[in-house]
Amino acid sequence: MKEVATYRRLFPHIEKGVIYFNHAAVSPMHRRSLQALEAYHRERAEGDIEFWPGVLTVKDRLKQSIARLIHARPEQIALVGNTSIGLNILANGLDWRPGDRILLNNFEFPANVYPFLNLRRRGVEIDFVPHHEGRIPLEALSRRITSRTRLLSISFVEFLNGFRNDLQAVGELCRRRGIIFCVDGIQGVGALELDVEQLGIDFLANGGQKWLMWPQGLAFISVAPRIFEQLYPVFAGWLSVEDAWDFLDYRLNFLPDAARFEPGTLNVPGMIGALASMEWFLQIGIPRIEQRILHLTDTLIQGLQQQGYRLFTVTESRFRSGIVTFFHQRAESLWEFLKTQKIHVSLRQGMIRVSPHFYNTMDEIQAFLEALTYFDQNM
DSSP states (O other): OTTHHHHHTTOHHHHTTOEEOBTTTOOOOOHHHHHHHHHHHHHHHHSOSSOHHHHHHHHHHHHHHHHHHHTOOGGGEEEESOHHHHHHHHHHHSOOOTTOEEEEETTSOGGGTHHHHGGGGGTOEEEEEOOBTTBOOHHHHHHHOOTTEEEEEEESBOTTTOOBOOHHHHHHHHHHHTOEEEEEOTTTBTTBOOOHHHHTOSEEEEESSSTTOOOSSOEEEEEOHHHHTTOOOSSOOGGGBTTTTOTTOOOOOBOSSGGGGOOSOOOHHHHHHHHHHHHHHHHHOHHHHHHHHHHHHHHHHHHHHHTTOOBOSOOSGGGOOSOEEEEOTTHHHHHHHHHHTTEEOEEETTEEEEBOOTTOOHHHHHHHHHHHHHHHHHO
16 A cells, blocks of 8 residues: 555654554554544634534435445434444343343454343343354354344454454354344455445444544444334434424424434534544545555564464455454553553553554554564563
8 A cells, every 4th residue: 555654644642753553443643534533623612603504414424424334324323422432322222022032142242232231121141152263153143042032243353353254154153044134244344345235234332532543432323124114213312313403393204214213412522523533434435445454464474483472363265354362461560661662552451552654654564563572582
């Protein structure tokens, strides 16, 4: 990616010598979003204070961009506060019966578990498939499906080791068995290509603060037409209905598209910053971003293996993502040392998790590997 040097000028942290390899936690904000936010706040302070028509335009453009990104239609997209809210919209919006079952696995981030566990109070049973050395075997998922299984929820990419689930195969399994297919996309969307229609994803929930480089506090859901009528809006607010500006019309006529899941005023600064990021990502192209990230992580994996580290990340190409996790017997001390070197990674479950993005460089990968060598030899 020959434009990397140009892209790097958009990240202020680089000027301070920071090597940021923690995009699976939260991404830094780039200057395109910063400038858009500064212009918005100046407008709110000095110009058109209400700015409502501009907000609607931004929201429409953002939904169109999201739809392009995941190969959906804008009317399938709703903006929400975070991934957990999105998954709660699904969990609480379906008509459950005592004895219905949901299939999860024991390798998920809690955001993709707790909304469904909370349904136990309504008599819903939760089944967990155990991971196998950081993998979620398709055969294990298939074996745990019963005649009462109504929903399967799984991550696009698993947060702990970057295992990229075979969503094509999982989606086909769900279609064959008549099961709602839900995906938590937060650790993949923005780094990897995703086509919700091709994969048969019924419901996608995705926060934007990680790989998409959005401001925190904004996410989206995508609701497939197949389940739209099954999903009742768990939140009802003044903006989730038709004729919202007829304030004394109290008929609860929900909007005919996914906007019905947006009950009130949204995170406007978040939308402003997100749109700037989305338009930039689409301009670069997600296929090119994915190629660049996988090239960086290929190099990182090879370097770690050459230095004798044991990986928790599955290295087969079809299961790869932007996350590389490895074991270290002094992981916490190493993590603290790396911070003193201005190298940012995550400490997760006693392991080191590294997650570079497309603007990172081979020189930064090499600096990270050299820092590991120095730590092991001198600390």
